[in-house]
Amino acid sequence: MKAALITIGDEILSGNTIDTNSNFIASELKKIGIPVLQIFTVSDEVDTIVAALKSAFEMADLVITTGGIGPTKDDKTKAAYAQFFNDELVLDEETFEHLKKLLIKRKREHLLEINNNQAVVLSKAKVIQNENGTAPCMMIEENGKIAFCLPGVPYEVKPLIKDRIIPFLARKFSLNHILTRIVSVVDVPESLLSQTIEDWELALPENISLSYLPIGNRIKLRITGSGTDEKELEKEMDLRIEKLKPYISEKVISWDGNDIQEILKEILTEKKLTLSTAESCTGGELARLITSVSGSSTYFLGGIIPYDYHKKVEILGVSEQTIADKTVVSEEVAQEMSLGCQGLFKTDISLSTTGVSGPNSDEFNNEIGTVYYSIRVKDFEKTNRLYLPHFERNDFANFVSQRVLQDLVAILVHH
Amino acid sequence: MKAALITIGDEILSGNTIDTNSNFIASELKKIGIPVLQIFTVSDEVDTIVAALKSAFEMADLVITTGGIGPTKDDKTKAAYAQFFNDELVLDEETFEHLKKLLIKRKREHLLEINNNQAVVLSKAKVIQNENGTAPCMMIEENGKIAFCLPGVPYEVKPLIKDRIIPFLARKFSLNHILTRIVSVVDVPESLLSQTIEDWELALPENISLSYLPIGNRIKLRITGSGTDEKELEKEMDLRIEKLKPYISEKVISWDGNDIQEILKEILTEKKLTLSTAESCTGGELARLITSVSGSSTYFLGGIIPYDYHKKVEILGVSEQTIADKTVVSEEVAQEMSLGCQGLFKTDISLSTTGVSGPNSDEFNNEIGTVYYSIRVKDFEKTNRLYLPHFERNDFANFVSQRVLQDLVAILVHH
Numbered sequence: 092m093k094a095a096l097i098t099i100g101d102e103i104l105s106g107n108t109i110d111t112n113s114n115f116i117a118s119e120l121k122k123i124g125i126p127v128l129q130i131f132t133v134s135d136e137v138d139t140i141v142a143a144l145k146s147a148f149e150m151a152d153l154v155i156t157t158g159g160i161g162p163t164k165d166d167k168t169k170a171a172y173a174q175f176f177n178d179e180l181v182l183d184e185e186t187f188e189h190l191k192k193l194l195i196k197r198k199r200e201h202l203l204e205i206n207n208n209q210a211v212v213l214s215k216a217k218v219i220q221n222e223n224g225t226a227p228c229m230m231i232e233e234n235g236k237i238a239f240c241l242p243g244v245p246y247e248v249k250p251l252i253k254d255r256i257i258p259f260l261a262r263k264f265s266l267n268h269i270l271t272r273i274v275s276v277v278d279v280p281e282s283l284l285s286q287t288i289e290d291w292e293l294a295l296p297e298n299i300s301l302s303y304l305p306i307g308n309r310i311k312l313r314i315t316g317s318g319t320d321e322k323e324l325e326k327e328m329d330l331r332i333e334k335l336k337p338y339i340s341e342k343v344i345s346w347d348g349n350d351i352q353e354i355l356k357e358i359l360t361e362k363k364l365t366l367s368t369a370e371s372c373t374g375g376e377l378a379r380l381i382t383s384v385s386g387s388s389t390y391f392l393g394g395i396i397p398y399d400y401h402k403k404v405e406i407l408g409v410s411e412q413t414i415a416d417k418t419v420v421s422e423e424v425a426q427e428m429s430l431g432c433q434g435l436f437k438t439d440i441s442l443s444t445t446g447v448s449g450p451n452s453d454e455f456n457n458e459i460g461t462v463y464y465s466i467r468v469k470d471f472e473k474t475n476r477l478y479l480p481h482f483e484r485n486d487f488a489n490f491v492s493q494r495v496l497q498d499l500v501a502i503l504v505h506h
Numbered sequence: 507m508k509a510a511l512i513t514i515g516d517e518i519l520s521g522n523t524i525d526t527n528s529n530f531i532a533s534e535l536k537k538i539g540i541p542v543l544q545i546f547t548v549s550d551e552v553d554t555i556v557a558a559l560k561s562a563f564e565m566a567d568l569v570i571t572t573g574g575i576g577p578t579k580d581d582k583t584k585a586a587y588a589q590f591f592n593d594e595l596v597l598d599e600e601t602f603e604h605l606k607k608l609l610i611k612r613k614r615e616h617l618l619e620i621n622n623n624q625a626v627v628l629s630k631a632k633v634i635q636n637e638n639g640t641a642p643c644m645m646i647e648e649n650g651k652i653a654f655c656l657p658g659v660p661y662e663v664k665p666l667i668k669d670r671i672i673p674f675l676a677r678k679f680s681l682n683h684i685l686t687r688i689v690s691v692v693d694v695p696e697s698l699l700s701q702t703i704e705d706w707e708l709a710l711p712e713n714i715s716l717s718y719l720p721i722g723n724r725i726k727l728r729i730t731g732s733g734t735d736e737k738e739l740e741k742e743m744d745l746r747i748e749k750l751k752p753y754i755s756e757k758v759i760s761w762d763g764n765d766i767q768e769i770l771k772e773i774l775t776e777k778k779l780t781l782s783t784a785e786s787c788t789g790g791e792l793a794r795l796i797t798s799v800s801g802s803s804t805y806f807l808g809g810i811i812p813y814d815y816h817k818k819v820e821i822l823g824v825s826e827q828t829i830a831d832k833t834v835v836s837e838e839v840a841q842e843m844s845l846g847c848q849g850l851f852k853t854d855i856s857l858s859t860t861g862v863s864g865p866n867s868d869e870f871n872n873e874i875g876t877v878y879y880s881i882r883v884k885d886f887e888k889t890n891r892l893y894l895p896h897f898e899r900n901d902f903a904n905f906v907s908q909r910v911l912q913d914l915v916a917i918l919v920h921h
Contacts, residue, residue: 102719104542106533107728107764111524113547118521127519129554132528132545135717139544146561162697164707165717199695206697223896225697244720246905250896280614282577282621282640292579302550302580304517305659313522349522368811374797375790378811382789383900385865387813393821394811396783396793402808402851436817450800481638481665485798490661 092264094125095147098132099140099158099168100243112157112241112248119257124266124317125153135159140171144238152236153260158243160226162209169211172240176231178213186210186227189220216240219255223247228255268321270328274312274335275345275354277501281305284312288338291331298324299331307493311349344500351496352384358503359390359440364468367436368394369407369428371419372446372462376488377495392436397428407431418455420445422463422474429465429472441467442495446477448487460487464495468502507679509540510562513547514555514573514583515658527572527656527663534672539681539732540568550574555586559653567651568675573658575641577624584626587655591646593628601625601642604635631655634670638662643670683736685743689727689750690760690769692916696720699727703753706746713739714746722908726764759915766911767799773918774805774855779883782851783809784822784843786834787861787877791903792910807851812843822846833870835860837878837889844880844887856882857910861892863902875902879910883917 096116102108110132117127128150131143140159147154159168173180187210194206209225212218216229226242228251239256241248260266276284281303285292292301298318304311314331318324332346348354359366368377368391378394381387395406400419403409409427417423428443446462447453460480466473475498479487511531517523525547532542543565546558555574562569574583588595602625609621624640627633631644641657643666654671656663675681691699696718700707707716713733719726729746733739747761763769774781783792783806793809796802810821815834818824824842832838843858861877862868875895881888890913894902 098545101717102728103529104532104545105536105728105730106529106531106542107719109524109526109529114518114521114524116521117519121520127521128549130513130519130545130547132547134543143544161718161720163700163718209697246894246897246901249898249901282624285578302516303576303578304522305576313517313520315520370790374802375785375793375809375811378790378813379794379903382811382813382903385899387789388868392814393817394790394813396790396797396809396811398793398797398803398809399807399851406808406850435821436814453803479661482661483664484800486661486664488794488797 092125092153092260092266093151094120094127094153094155095151096127096130097140097143097147097154097156098130099135099156101135101165103132103158104134111245112243115245115249116155116157116252119252121269121271123257123261124269125260135165135167137167137171137174140168141175144171144175148236154237155239155241155256157241157248160240160242162206162225168240169213172213172229172231172238176213176215176233178215180211181214182207182210183212183218183227186212186218186220189227190225193225219251221247221251223250267317267319268324270316270321270324272314272328272332272347273345273349274314274332274343275348275351276310276312276339276342277308277344277497279310279339279342281310284310284339288335291335291338294334295331296327299327307490307497309344309351309493309497341505344497344504350384351493351500352380352387355381355496355500356384356387356390358500362503364390364440365438366391366440366442367432367438369432369441369443370394370396371398371403371428371444372448373444373488373492374398377442377444377492380489380492380496392438395432395435403428407435418457420447420453420455420457420461420463422476425463425465425474426472429467433467439469440499442499444491444495446491448482448484449480450484462491464491466495466499466502468499471502471506473498473502507540507568507675507681508566509535509542509568509570510566511542511545512555512558512562512569512571513545514550514571516549516580518547518573519549526660527658530660530664531570531572531667534667536684536686538672538676539684540675550580550582552582552586552589555583556590559586559590563651569652570654570656570671572656572663575655575657577621577640583655584628587628587644587646587653591628591630591648593630595626596629597622598625598627598633598642601627601633601635604642605640608640634666636662636666638665682732682734683739685731685736685739687729687743687747687762688760688764689729689747689758690763690766691725691727691754691757692723692759692912694725694754694757696725699725699754703750706750706753709749710746711742714742722905722912724759724766724908724912756920759912759919765799766908766915767795767802770796770911770915771799771802771805773915777918779805779855780853781806781855781857782847782853784847784856784858785809785811786813786818786843786859787863788859788903788907789813792857792859792907795904795907795911807853810847810850818843822850833872835862835868835870835872835876835878837891840878840880840889841887844882848882854884855914857914859906859910861906863897863899864895865899877906879906881910881914881917883914886917886921888913888917
């Protein structure tokens with residue numbers, strides 16, 4: 092079984108909204124061994140949607156669309172489905188009842204009439220009720236092919252995919268097993284890494300593939316295997332990872348883990364270490380990354396964002412003199428921030444960032460893109476400088492935060 | 507001129523990486539009046555990329571591809587371009603020199619040999635050097651159609667698009683002007699809003715279109731106009747906005763602004779108010795949202811993330827007794843947090859969040875998805891409760907943060 096996705100919505104094509112649904116759906120499908128061959132992102136027009144459905148079904152036997160099924164005039168997906176499947180739209184009683192309950196729960200009974208057309212579905216569709224919104228999800232099976240028509244709002248899409256559609260597909264079709272391992276390598280450029288492990292890569296069997304995903308100065312080697320026998324496949328993957336070790340061990344910070352914050356969680360939990368953050372130029376992004384992991388409250392005790400420079404003095408005890416001598420974007424201030432942070436939160440580890448993310452320079456005329464970060468693990472301390480003049484503000488905060496966590500992991504693994 | 511985008515990369519189709527390039531490119535193209543008709547997301551295979559180039563050029567006269575031009579074996583885009591344009595790949599001296607300089611600057615001269623193939627381009631391509639990476643950007647013009655071949659790394663893509671490609675296109679073609687206004691409406695369901703402004707919507711002229719973008723319980727009405735005479739168009743848009751006012755004024759929190767944090771900036775700057783945050787369940791996301799705006803340091807003085815509950819007591823002065831009586835996820839704790847925060851940072855406004863984002867419950871057995879937030883504007887205080895049991899962890903933090911800022915804006919506008 093192979094899938095194609097169709098993302099429907101002018102707001103995506105105009106650059107107003109980032110499509111995160113496709114990413115989520117693709118990664119969930121992958122877990123049950125269904126590859127996504129292509130993603131079509133199209134506008135809210137009946138003809139365009141019909142053409143995309145046609146192209147998608149030419150290459151795939153499973154098509155999932157998101158978007159364009161709201162109650163307003165700019166939503167055209169249902170009409171396109173009706174045309175493509177040569178079917179008509181009818182009022183579905185069960186959906187209507189579901190809608191009624193939902194609106195009563197939300198104290199919006201008076202809206203029932205204008206939400207009527209939300210209960211209209213294809214006559215041949217099986218309806219999967221949407222617990223988080225008024226647009227129902229439709230499934231249409233025809234000639235061994237399946238289409239799912241989903242709403243576009245991500246928090247409506249996720250539970251429908253995860254709790255309803257994935258279990259249904261996994262039950263209905265017995266599928267190939269797919270296993271993925273991600274090996275994280277630092278401080279080796281992609282081209283050198285590729286040369287270093289070339290012999291190993293060329294010896295990989297047909298059912299195991301490799302790809303390189305650079306993120307900051309970490310490269311994720313994604314090793315993907317597929318097979319009918321899960322245990323056999325697992326053994327083969329383990330063997331290949333073992334064979335990789337002699338080539339690159341001293342540059343590897345994790346042998347299995349996608350996100351740096353997940354890798355960090357494993358290490359901190361194992362070593363029973365606590366963590367805190369003091370952020371200036373990253374503005375909360377570092378703490379957000381750390382707390383994006385479930386269970387992070389066991390090791391992350393807290394963070395402070397002393398954005399205004401007086402707060403660095405008042406709350407973290409950074410010396411006025413240091414700021415006057417070295418400016419707020421300096422090695423020394425980064426060090427005093429992490430020291431103050433370690434004291435404030437009473438943690439084993441503290442991290443600090445101070446820099447100028449732009450687009451404007453700061454009051455000290457520091458160069459845009461300059462950042463210092465300090466990593467403190469008990470008595471050990473390390474400060475680094477980065478210079479990222481071409482980064483947009485949010486990318487800057489994310490890149491710096493990723494890099495700080497990556498360096499912390501490298502210190503914890505190799506020191 | 508119309509555009510199609512092609513995103514190339516198995517890492518997108520596997521759900522490993524979110525494609526943010528298309529969003530950025532589409533929004534930049536939109537500003538110079540070039541609509542994106544479709545986005546094709548395809549795998550790293552020569553045949554697939556060639557097929558996508560073919561489909562894209564059937565509908566558009568400008569095609570921009572991102573991804574698949576790195577130095578490793580899994581990168582196939584250049585080969586696909588050579589096949590599609592019936593051309594050969596040659597070593598480009600200028601690109602080679604540029605690469606050399608870049609590698610010397612990065613102290614990686616020894617890599618020049620293996621990076622050689624990064625300097626290989628289509629013989630008919632015009633090369634635009636990439637200041638942030640080793641893969642050059644190619645432009646190919648043929649039969650009045652243009653293709654741009656870009657790398658996939660977002661921070662390499664952004665400056666190439668913004669500083670090189672957009673100015674080139676704007677200079678070369680005289681394009682239609684596009685204007686967009688975003689009106690933010692709160693506390694009206696989409697279907698009721700659509701009914702309320704129906705007469706106004708139906709009276710819009712051909713060159714002005716409307717779409718609804720719900721985000722949290724805010725609905726963004728995006729009004730887009732196009733025309734050859736910019737001033738004339740501006741006047742027409744102003745007129746339409748004026749005509750909209752009688753229908754919905756009391757529910758509007760902003761007449762022009764996309765992101766809630768940008769809208770907030772305008773209000774806080776105008777009213778000269780300062781802001782601080784105390785976050786528990788949002789884990790830094792609220793501060794990150796606020797600081798994602800350039801210039802936020804003039805009103806955002808700082809934030810605290812007392813993640814561990816003892817830190818709420820120690821740093822913010824939340825009472826142990828309140829926590830014992832009401833648990834840490836309660837109206838009372840939210841209120842004491844915002845009060846402590848206002849005192850710690852000495853700001854006019856303080857915001858606090860406390861909740862259980864899941865997937866696991868907290869030590870007090872509070873129901874997953876429960877959150878309280880407190881908004882304090884000088885002496886005024888307001889606490890709200892949200893219940894979001896179906897949200898994934900990061901969506902939860904983002905949704906709550908958006909909602910807190912939205913409520914703050916509503917208070918500042920209407921009180």
